[in-house]
Amino acid sequence: MLRTLLICSLLFCASASFAGGIDFLHNKNWKEILAQAKKENKLIFLDAYTSWCGPCKHMQSEVFTDMAVGYYFNKNFINVKMDMEEGEGLQLSNDLQVISYPTFFFINGDGEVLHKKVGAMEAGDLLQLGDDARNPARQYYTIREKAMKGDVSAEDFHQWIHEANDLGEDVDSIIISYLAKTKSPRMEKGILSIMLDHAPLNKEQVEFLFKNKDTALKLLNKTPEEFNSALQARVIVYATNESLHGEVFDFAKFQQIAQGYYSNEAALMTRKVKIRYYDYQEQYAKSLNELSDCITLKALKLKADDLAELVTQNIKNITDQNRIDEFIQKISHYNLLPEETAKAYQKDLSLFILYYCKDDRAKMKAYSGKILGNANAPEEIKSKVKEFMDETGDK
8 A cells, every 4th residue: 555655646747747748948047048058967958939929928828838858858968048139148149149039959068059049840850859959960060060070971961951941040151161172982872962952063963964864863852854854953053152252143154054064955045044033133124034035935945834933933023014915915825735635734724823913813724724634734723723713712
């Protein structure tokens, strides 16, 4: 009986200890917190929040109160909440360069940030975040430092790139350094994936991919279309880096470089770059004039997928510049390439988007009917069209 009572008592105490979720420190300044972390050999879990942040409030009421989260974080971390707009939070926000809320930091007793994540999440994801923070092979800044020396596996670095992009970090210089210093062979799936999907390549690296295209294609398990699309994107980045000097873009040089790899597509690739460049320069009329040429000049051989993508990307400018009717006319006269008749839905989608922005419900209904009735149209596109029609009250 005594043993049973003791066990029940211990279970009750444990439950009571963690029923409130994470136990955050109170009434300690940052120096004292760092000293405690060093003494206990634990990482600090810092919730950088603000009083007005909705996702922060969700974390406090729904996630930090979770019993499993409380047990794990109370056991493994020194937990701190700090309003980044009050007291020490003002200086800490500046030191840590906090730009979004909530941001979660894992910091050692020396004040070094080892891991970081932005945005609200549910309990399971927070537990995974805690696991990652305690694992040097998954710590964001530890991997970053190793990557600069080429001293991390391609798989871990590839995963890190996605996390870095989510955090808005400029990863180009780190990728360049990693590829230059890593001891991993190029003809390895992880390295090839980094080169093909993320890296700002130089001429030698681009030509390596072209020379070993067949072998790389097999290792990456991509379709020829997927591989070529990714490789063309790398050529565009390479040609852009070679052609952009400050704010001045040498389009002739860009086309010359592109011509060396994609002789039949270089002219269209250059037009697309002009569209983006003029848009960035806020020369919206020039940007749309280039778009117009892409659609109307038959020699450029604009594909149906490109048509829909370009219209979608530039629809705000088309609307703001009052050129909807002009582009409706141009796209109506756009002829699909003979081998692309099955992609008529992309032309219909482009017109549907333009009529949506014009609020012409009759035309929207007509083109939505064509898209929804087209057996070749992907379900994802059909679903989006249905959403737009539901939004306007037309079905």
